[in-house]
Amino acid sequence: MKVREIMDKEFVVVSPGDSIVDASIKLEEHRKFTTAVVDDQKKLVGWITSLDVTRGLREGKEKVSDIMYSKEDVVHVHQNDPARLAVLEAAHHNVVSIPVLDDDGRVLGVVRTFDIVKTLSSLYEVKVSKIFEALTEELKGVSWDELMEASAIVTRRRTGKRVKPEDYEKRIKNSTFGEAIWATGGLENFFVGFIAIGELVIARKVAKARK
């Protein structure tokens, strides 16, 4: 996934010559805490935040150019950068949004942290049962019921807790990948449990074929 696929193309910009009052009205109307400062060719020349605007208003500054950060100090990404770079930059620099540029330094969009949260969290919201469905499709000759039975056995082995196959089924239909990772104590643990289930159903399948 590229940065351009997660960027917001609806964004506002201001010019270095705009008055701070006008810039503040623009930010308020569009509910943006930060925005790009661009020149006539839409090229990034700076960045302002609503915190610089409050200071500017208090101190009687007049122009956007009086309060903006220069381009060199602005975290930015290229539209063809991998999306994960924008995620890492946002996490590393604690910024709420990052401008996305083309080869000529023009602003094409903005990556916002809450868009990143949406993209990242959609993965966490995948139902665990979806993964099991993919597993039964892949493992030809293993039925859903056999899979639930194996899962109940593996759960008992690993946690000591007795669970019925039908309760296991209910559980994975109601829980998400994110919850499962947190419950098992991490991605690797989740995979290990999952593989243990796979190993058991495959062993049973092989044993059945031999009879």
Added chain:
Amino acid sequence: MKVREIMDKEFVVVSPGDSIVDASIKLEEHRKFTTAVVDDQKKLVGWITSLDVTRGLREGKEKVSDIMYSKEDVVHVHQNDPARLAVLEAAHHNVVSIPVLDDDGRVLGVVRTFDIVKTLSSLYEVKVSKIFEALTEELKGVSWDELMEASAIVTRRRTGKRVKPEDYEKRIKNSTFGEAIWATGGLENFFVGFIAIGELVIARKVAKARK
């Protein structure tokens, strides 16, 4: 994971009676776009953003109470809520931070979207090779080399591309879970490929045992 585990305990608060000028200085000094408004007992009574501060300054308003949102309009979570609730709330409401309350409605911390990005993205940054290492540990009797060989075979079957086991090894050592998910087209696809590899090594292990 609970909300209290991902919240930031370093946060600033303002009082309804504080002047807007003082509140703006506080927000600027601590580089916060939003903050909780609390009463004498630290109970949440409202919320302000730097965008309401700019408007307040422009319009000559005086007190925080003149520009704050009331408690009813503030997205908030309880310290014992599951962390994923905070993630979902942040994504749903497009907010940069959410106050965390105790049973008495006191503010204990703040969950910030960039902290959420950090937490969520740490999962995406797990190296794929870590998952394979967990797999070899789980599947007693399957060596790392056998696993790489099976992975190369499965890759050729699924993508048509010939890849050497040693190149496959290099690839999983350099790539992350996030990249793998994006490359395979989703979580379920990633699991299916992973299970296909598991199935092949288990089948080979069983065949070896029979000899």
